[in-house]
Amino acid sequence: MEPIQGNVSIDAQNIMPIIKKWLYSDKDIFIREVVSNGCDAITKLRMVDSAAAQNCSIHVEVDKAARELRFIDDGVGMTEDEVKTNINQVAFSGAKSFMEEYAKNEDQENSGIIGHFGLGFYSVFMIADKVTIDTLSFREGATPVRWESEDGMAFTMTEGTRATRGTTITLHVSEAESEFLEVWRVREVLDRYCSFMSVPIYLDEIKEEEAKVTGEGDNAEDKPEEKKEEPKPINDTQPLYARAPQDCTDEDYKQFYRKVFHEYEDPLFWIHLNVDYPFKLKGILYFPKIKEQFGGIEGQIKLYSGQVFVADNIKEVIPEFLMLLKGVIDCADFPLNVSRSFLQNDGYVRRISNHITKKVADRLTGMFKTERATYEGFWPDIHPFIKYGVMRDEKFAERMKDCLLFKTTDGKFLTLAEYKERNGEKLPDKMVYTSDPARQDAAIRLFTERGIDVTVLDQPIDVNFVSYMEYSADPESKFRYCRVDAELDSLTSTEDAPTLDAEKLTDLMREASGNKELTVEVKPLVNDSVPVMLVEDEQTRRFNDMGRIYGHSEYTMPAKYSVVLNSRSKTIEKLAAREKDERSVLLARQLYDLAELSRQPLEAEQMTEFIRRSMEIVDIAAQM
Template sequence: MEKGKIKVTVEDIFPVIKKFLYSDNEIFIRELVSNATDAILKLKTLINLGKFNKKIDDLIIEIVIDKENKILKIIDNGIGMTKKEVKKYINQIAFSGAEEFLRKYKDKNNEYIIGHFGLGFYSSFMVSDKVEIISKSYKDYEDAIHWICDGTTNFSIKNIDNPKSGSGTEIILHINDSSKEFLEENKIKELLIKYCKFMPIPIKLGEREVNNPYPIWGKNPINVKDEEYINFYKELYPMQIADPLFWIHLNIDHPFKLTGVLFFPKIKNKIEIQRDKIQLYKNKVYVTDNLEGIVPDFLNLLKGVIDSPDIPLNVSRSYLQSDSSVKQISGYITRKVAEKLENMCKNNREDFEKNWEDIKIIIEYGMISDSNFYSKAKKFAFFIYSSNR
């Protein structure tokens, strides 16, 4: 067995991790499942390139809870790691990434930071007294390895016989006493649905898959039926009884990449505190439903999903408001909403008038708060006002 010490410049990094993200410690599940997803996607790439020819029945991520022994496991059958790779990516790169993240943000107010992305593997120490990694590389000639760290900067690593038939990685979390909630299946299921619901690899908890790897926002709208949009709306917002009035499918590759679906809900004149908001994803990983600075205020009454790799994360919301890519994204969303409403008014006037009482609050709010929207909305809004005189 080889032992070593992780070199750090952020003093006592593990207590800092726990203290800094105490209120957001649940993000460890997002970070670890994201890592597992990446490992499987890398193996799929090798398969597609013809560089890995072994038969694999199912590429899948499994979450296993051992409540009696206070253990939570995240298991994938992806590309796996060699001993050399574990030393590089866990002891050096992943750790330095966590260290850099904390150095940059530990003195800032959490609520102004979006997502807390970048902590990666080391987020597991927010909820664990000890973490183990068992991994077998896809390379046949490499031994499986076993890495252990007890929440200090000390670690051990050794070669072992492969405990499984193929490649992959098993992260074993020894859950600490203050984080026992993460040994409850319902809690883990809740977090998987919140953060990982649309990740592109099947995720299994117990005997059931808990995610939808093929959300409609990634499909060509020509191939999506109305019924699929309505079902997706109810998947996003199970407490919504009424169907959405209509929707907008977003898809752009240049000058930024963005996909998504925005729904117009039944609003009438009652504005309630919004529980079901627009959700922001990055590459199908949930980030936040607080889109201040990304979506214009008047469109916060809409519901749905926006997925973009080009929205900067781990930045202050004041920074977002001045970021050029975010301004472009905000402008694009505003334009697409205006175009949808204008086309409805022009080509399906009966439906437009029928829905007016539900949508007018969005239109009126937009006209008084957004000059770009006003210039487009006046064409169809004034038609309604003049018709009602």
Template sequence: MQKGNIGVTTENIFPIIKKFLYSDHEIFLREIVSNAVDATQKLKTLSSMGEYKGELGDLTVRVSLNNDTITISDRGIGLTAEEIEKYINQIAFSGASDFLEKYKNDANAIIGHFGLGFYSSFMVSKKVEIVTKSYKEGAQAIKWSCDGSPEYTLTNADKEDRGTDIILYIDDDCKEFLDTTRISSLLNKYCSFLPVPVSFGKKKEWKDGKQIETSEDNIINETNPLWTQKPNELKDEDYKSFYSKLYPMSDEPLFWIHLNVDYPFNLTGILYFPKVKSNIDLNKNKIQLYCNQVYVTDSVEGVVPDFLTLLHGVIDSPDIPLNVSRSYLQSDSNVKKISSHISKKVSDRLQSIFKNDRKQFEEKWNDLKLFINYGMLTQEDFYEKAQKFALLGDTDGKYYTFEEYKTLIAENQTDKEGNLIYLYANHKDEQYSYIEAAVNKGYNVLLMDGQLDVALVSTLEQKFEKARFTRVDSDIVDHLIIKEDKDAHVLEVSKQEALTTAFKSQLPNINKVEFNVMAQSMGENASPVVITQSEYMRRMKEMANIQAGMSFYGEMPDMFNLILNTDHKLLKSVLEDEVKECGALINPIEKEIEGISILRKEIQDKQKNKKDEDIPVSEKDELKSLDDKWDDLKNKKESIFSDYASRNKIIRQLIDLALLQNNMLKGESLSNFVKRSIELI
């Protein structure tokens, strides 16, 4: 029997392992099972090279529970006493204290840095035993035992077969790992595709209304997963079936890419395009990263570009620099090359589908566009490739490449400055009347209703030469694309004021909404009242919802223009009636305001070049008195117009119709509108 101390430069490694690695303690099972698989793979390699002449026999790795222990057994190469001393008893642990303090919240970093794969077992064990026998001829079986202190014992053991048994005596505070269901779920998570069969207990079957155990091993893994097979030997159904195994509750994928790279790095895998329409974050972290078929993580940022984290599937590469625990991914130039290669493969595949079957590509565009838009917004080199197959869809359901669409609208949608105006709507039903007005004008309107389309609009304006995107409800149709300067018929100021004041007084109070009322000549056939919203302010507010640092815009009220069409017969009728009803009261006020305005101007002219201290107090008081009278008279005038408007049901009806058209008429206002409509009928 041999006793000794494990070669570490700290007094006791084990409390550190338990303290600092506790949050990730479930990875112990992956580490021990992976080591067993490695030992088995090494024996197969030696056998294929002729260095091991014995029978391989059953190479299944077995995991078993027994009261307070978990045992992981393999029939791999086993260990000699010298190898135990080299690989188990000596741990490169110099400079540990500083490192442990720095990474105390990151178990994977510690395990990986110090090669502690096997020692992760002490996170859950009060004692660990290794019973092992080397494959080498005449080898003596040995037993290594350690109770969580630096001391260990090494004795000869009775073991007929080659290989290794790792026996973990589970700590009292980790009894959850003695639960069959818990161990089963961990094996499914980490070991589903290991290249050597892994057994956990026996298969069960229903008999006489209850489950009974059979004599057949319960193999938990698929040793030859789809990504390790040759693409030309696989059918579409194979890919779909594998996808449903990975994501049991998901819809069928749109497309997939089978990766198989052996230079300048090794990389295999299958990436699936899922049906993604919204909720980007909810769809992230679905790509599973493996290292030689050992599950590592589903946080693949760094290995794939950010926009590709929307894809689902599997990536497997022994060349991605992972630590011994296979969890701590380190960024280096190799990872960047892999990331770039995956991005290229994805864009090439999309280009190929678009080129070979455009009809199918267009049919799936609405499922694909969020993913492609995300890529174009976040990765410049992807935009360069994607601009050849990215599509713009119009309100008629037709699709165009960027170049095709530019050609389509060049003749009719170029303004007087030579800018190409891309008109768009983001809700076909809600903006129907605006779309209809634009289409009747001979314009084409894009439908940009995707989650990232608002952000894409700004990007495309920068990318396209002399181009501007304008939403169809951002102005009256005649002002969307100004092709020449026109002398519009302008209503005289007093009548404009009468009309706008009357309408403004009847606008409902809507939370965080402000209206600017204006009168314009829009033609006899245009709507009597139109609501528009500034393209700039609306876009800023929409961007505030998806971009950090723009919350200021998000807090601002929505600003709308209520435009009164002075050419429409209803507006002409309202104005004529208002002038007739209010004239007797307004005319004397107007004359008084005119007189006050003359007096104010005379005083202001006298004070023009004087400093404030040189102006007599009497003059200041007189000017203030005139200002107060002017304000008072203006308020009286507005009150007369408001009083008139409150009695005129047509004014409120026209306002409500415009609000209704923009989905802004709700609650009591909507109820009043319905009652008033019945009365008017």
């Protein structure tokens, strides 16, 4: 062939500085692009000559001494015309024309060619100050071609010397990008982007001593030949998610989870996605064990396209609430942009996202219906995902509404319908819950001793969740959620209740608390176990709780609460009968602080005074 010199032909919008500066957000992505090209070349060979492609592979060589990074494949290679078309014209997709040529191939759907993303080769100029391509086409009578460029624009193309089918891309790494001459760095990038590519990839380090002729010296022939370990590919060409679910064991799923996400603790369970229609999608979603409160949960969904890593947690594909999970999603038909980093926003992506949501809901509802005990066992770990999901996604909420569970203080798990059935006679229009079973124990016992179930809603997400259930899940419903200290109407009984001087007790409690505006109520509760309670308005408390959770405590409202004195309590009865003196004020203040403790911790000064007063009361009791 005649030597050719020229400039790369590009479309107006695909200028090389844009490629270098904006097209790829991470420089290391060039490794993914070049290895993907090699993978495409071998995939093409499989289509035209499956026998020849049987043992094909990609080798990545790091030659630090020569400052070179080499990518070698034994795929179809390129002819002179193909180099002109695919390399000398930026933004032309060689894969597309190849697919058109072999459109009659019956295995076309499964060809797995990645190259239709385009432009990938030119990412090498982000780190190289010189690039060489040596290639020989598989076509009979083809002539080897050598292509060389220092800036990605001007090039020289001559007849090459390559004797075997395939392509070698040699990058002379610039001084500023020397990190890519470190084997550990290249391995790190290959592990990130290429760990599931469909062609075996080998990473080789070329050391200076290996370049010397072996056998130098008089005794070379006498030296025993060292047995070299068989090299192993750095990637898994048949990842677990690409297999049929029936061919995978529980241990396979757990090992894959540990390897991909570097986790030492097994997941709770998983969902294997294997969809052929209306699009091809494979993947595995894992439900991890929660180590912290909901606010500290961070998941990771890895997105692949044709077994090539694209990005983590792309919101267009993965519904927001599923970002709390860990998993791998692979769809060769994702409409990626030219840099393969972001999805183009279209209805196709939305359909994929909706389908993933449906599959997750199907798995959860199926477990609820057929493995209720297992589902209940997982509930403490998975309920934040599910509650967040029903609040964020209407379709998910519709599917999951009958599978929402509420744990009671005695360890039962009830659906909303089951709660209403068990407690509807005594509480027809509300569910009572506790946000702190230990602190609110006295109030809880008032309900449980009447046979009323108290549910536990003690996570930060529950503040929003109960409001969602009241006003969004079923707007027409009058059913409400009340904390055990929010209202006591269902816990009062006037039968055989003593009548006490409410005005006198109100005056005493106001003086003891130092609050002249304190609201005091005297009510006959169902038993005498609790002498005093602080009852706080449900809506005001929720608003303030939300402010604290989201870091907006400056917007909280003044607390609205009242002191309820139980007229059945012997302690309250004696206080009402006693003339107000120093000791009655002392006891009233102690009762007030005890009630306050069930609502929230006392301030440091209050606690000091509470302890001092407690000691004084103990001394008084000892003298009686």
